[in-house]
Amino acid sequence: MSELINNRKHRQKMLKEVIKELHDGRTVDEVKEKFAKVIEGVSASEISAMETQLVKEGLPIEEIQRLCNVHAAVFKGSIEEIHHPEEVPGHPVYTMRQENKAIEEYMDETLNNNLKEFKEDDSKENINNLIQDLNLLWDIDKHYSRKENLIFPYLEKYGITAPPKVMWGVDDDIRALIKEGKLMLTDYRGNKEEVIEKIENMANEIKEMIFKEESILFPMALETLTEDEWIAIYKESDEIGYALIEPETQWELKRINISDTEEKLPEAGHVRFETGFLTPEEISQILNVIPGDMTFIDKNDTVKYFSQGKERIFARTKAVIGRSVQNCHPPASVHIVDKILEDFKSGKKDHEDFWIKMGDLYVLIRYFAVRSKDGEYLGTLEFTQNIAPIKGIEGEKRLLSE
Structure with missing residues (x-):
């Protein structure tokens, strides 16, 4: 046996x-x-x-x-008996464990005390204390977002798909409990027992998730992901942010610089971007499906590109490519074009907006200065969109259309 x-x-x-x-x-x-x-x-x-x-x-x-x-x-x-690989301060998993510790301590030492006070007296002060607690605990969204958007994609690459899906579903349940608890307190109607049950359920779910991360997710990720993948996760973590704490130190990477050859290379026929790679056809169709017109002129005021979406507002022909943008406007409005470009090139402005009514259309015309990472002016993007349907939106839509 x-x-x-x-x-x-x-x-x-x-x-x-x-x-x-x-x-x-x-x-x-x-x-x-x-x-x-x-x-x-x-x-x-x-x-x-x-x-x-x-x-x-x-x-x-x-x-x-x-x-x-x-x-x-x-x-x-x-x-609980699984061996955890040694971690160093600054490593993504080390930071996530420190966050879990801070979250648990806050719930045990602050939330529980404030909830106890609320049980004894549902005064305005005690209600506000709990609202403050839930506002602070909403920081957990950053912790979950790093897990979902940085760790899960790498696990899925190795065929580990079910645990991330399950965990993400529970994360969303916890987010909903925090929101519902805050709404009940903000619009408190004397339903003390219901509020207490909601907050206690939330705290229990958070602690259960901490256990799952510490005992299942983190060991599995440490066992599966490569050093390069952890480096990539570390470098993108700041963009999402952290829950309750900040990393106590930078991670002393064994490999500070990752050369282009060490990163995932695009297949032949793809255009590489900092955040991925696309084929020329994918790029063209993505730009064309955006609901609006886009036109780009370079730093020499020459028209280089325009999109061909279904919702085009102003006529464009291919003959415009290579033409000076000043020659594409009536003489009476050229001075406005020149002023916009002058402000963009000097750095005085980064964008300019106009809006006009054209029959049933309400047209928003936006101009954006396009700059290099070093701030050098590369050109101007014009984006035109009919915003009448957007202005007409009311309420919420959470279900798929039939």
Whole structure:
């Protein structure tokens, strides 16, 4: 029997049965007792493989998500014994663990005390204290966003797809709980018990997510991602921001400079950008599908490009390419064009807007100075759009159109 238990395929099968039996209504204690020996020593990567296989077999992500807290409790004893690779201050995972520590401490030391005060007296002051707590805890969105937009894409590259989908769903649930709690407090109507339940549920979900990250996600990511990938994550983290704390130090990278040959290269026929690469056809069609007209003139005031979208407002022909922009306007308005370009070239302005009514159209005409990273003037982009449909938008739309 021990040979079977140590057999990875057998254990994978039994772990899948744990989730399925829980789904069918078995209690956590029943499952724990039956599979205590099977789950001993289980690794984070095996849990990942299990969830991926369940999804492949047709179990909806929502079902795994619904059972997420339950199966985390089942595996908790064994997962806590997983060896975590050594981390250094500044490493993305080190910073995320410091954030988790700060979040947990804030909930234990501040939120819990303020909630206790609210339970005893739902005064305006105590309500405001809880609103302040939820505003601060919304910072957790930055923590989740770095996880979802920096770590998950790399895991998916290695075929690890189910755990990120499940975790992202729970992240969104937590975001919703924070928003709902704040709304209930802002529009407080004496429903004290409902507010308390909402906030306690939120705090519990946050702590469960911290456990899942620390015991499942981080070990799995550290085991899977390469040093170059962690460097890329580190370099992009500042753009999203951090929750409650800032990294206490910079990460001392072993490889400070990554040459172009070390980064992922585009396939032949692609144009490379700082944030990806596209084929010329993709570039053209992306520009054409944008709802508005775009025209670009270079630093010498020569027309070099215009888009050909379906919603074109002003006529353009290919004969305009290579023409001086001053010659494309009536003499009476050339002085306005010259003034805009003069301000852009001198650095006095970076954009200029005009809006006019043309029958049923309400046309917004925007001019933007295009500059290099060093601030050198490269040209001007004109963007024209009918904003009448946008001005008519009211309320919210959260469902797909039929």
